Amino acid sequence: xxxxxxxxxxxxxxxxxxxxxxxxxxxxxxxxxxxxxxxxxxxxxxxxxxxxxxxxxxxxxxxxxxxxxxxxxxxxxxxxxxxxxxxxxxxxxxxxxxxxxxxxxxxxxxxxxxxxxxxxxxxxxxxxxxxxxxxxxxxxxxxxxxxxxxxxxxxxxxxxxxxxxxxxxxxxxxxxxxxxxxxxxxxxxxxxxxxxxxxxxxxxxxxxxxxxxxxxxxxxxxxxxxxxxxxxxxxxxxxxxxxx
Numbered sequence: 001x002x003x004x005x006x007x008x009x010x011x012x013x014x015x016x017x018x019x020x021x022x023x024x025x026x027x028x029x030x031x032x033x034x035x036x037x038x039x040x041x042x043x044x045x046x047x048x049x050x051x052x053x054x055x056x057x058x059x060x061x062x063x064x065x066x067x068x069x070x071x072x073x074x075x076x077x078x079x080x081x082x083x084x085x086x087x088x089x090x091x092x093x094x095x096x097x098x099x100x101x102x103x104x105x106x107x108x109x110x111x112x113x114x115x116x117x118x119x120x121x122x123x124x125x126x127x128x129x130x131x132x133x134x135x136x137x138x139x140x141x142x143x144x145x146x147x148x149x150x151x152x153x154x155x156x157x158x159x160x161x162x163x164x165x166x167x168x169x170x171x172x173x174x175x176x177x178x179x180x181x182x183x184x185x186x187x188x189x190x191x192x193x194x195x196x197x198x199x200x201x202x203x204x205x206x207x208x209x210x211x212x213x214x215x216x217x218x219x220x221x222x223x224x225x226x227x228x229x230x231x232x233x234x235x236x237x238x239x240x241x242x243x244x
Contacts (some may be wrong), residue, residue: 041067075188079240086122086149090097096216096239098169098176099187100221110216111135115243121214141215146239154237156202159207165198165221165234172217185224198234 011196026109032052033225040048075095080227083093094114100107127141129136134141143156143164156164169176177183177197185196205212212218216239222228229236 006213010027011098041155041183051192075238078239079213082149083240086144088149091241092243094241094243096168096170096174097184097188098099098174100169102175107176109175110170112139114241117244119241121145121147122149123147132173135172135216139215141201146201146215149240152231154201156200157204157233160231163199163235163237164202164204165195165218165229165232166201166215167229167234167236167238168195168201168216171197177217179190181220183220185221190224192223192225195220195222197221198223198232201239 020022033049034214036048036052037045040179049188075097078094080091080093082201083090083142084190092115096110096114098107098110111131111134116132117128117134118126119134120126125140125144125145128139135140143153146166147153167185169188169190171179179197182190183192183197185191188196197217199214200212200236201215203213203215219232221234222232226236
């Protein structure tokens with residue numbers, strides 16, 4: 001029943017669906033308590049009731065763990081689909097995206113998801129030899145080398161359409177951000193409000209600063225919708241790596 005909330009088309013429909021969830025939970029809770037009292041032995045009845053009561057808490061933590069990975073799994077599948085359509089024989093594609101737990105206490109680092117390297121672009125040009133090289137000033141990432149799966153250049157600052165904001169949710173070292181707030185568009189599940197850290201594939205920005213020249217950690221996006229991403233010079237693009 002809770003899953004139906006994902007299909008809400010406005011706040012009224014969302015409120016109505018949540019009301020149905022409340023009714024369902026109330027009914028389920030009363031029925032569960034009765035079944036526990038009737039079926040569990042007298043000596044174990046307290047334990048059974050306790051397990052039923054802690055189900056909500058356990059479900060919360062399990063959902064948090066699922067939430068940690070679900071966004072990147074979808075992005076990985078997107079990378080695989082693009083690569084397959086372009087004729088790639090590799091199947092272990094990974095999106096360069098970091099994630100965080102809701103409280104920001106732990107996360108998955110983008111640098112830990114993409115293998116050890118080396119990595120080459122669609123034209124066979126090496127962009128980095130290994131993870132350390134990728135996150136150093138000696139990498140070979142630029143507008144000329146950060147190509148699409150078809151080997152085409154991605155437009156950047158100064159072009160008719162600027163798409164140089166690439167989603168990463170990461171700090172310069174490729175780790176999940178500890179800056180606070182939303183840095184991953186809700187672990188890549190939001191399409192409206194929120195924010196995500198982006199990098200500039202063309203290594204240019206409004207100012208001549210270190211962050212503006214960063215391929216993976218330049219600034220936060222204005223939002224998570226496609227329109228908001230476009231407004232700040234993006235198109236919802238991600239870096240895709242073969243986890244070799």
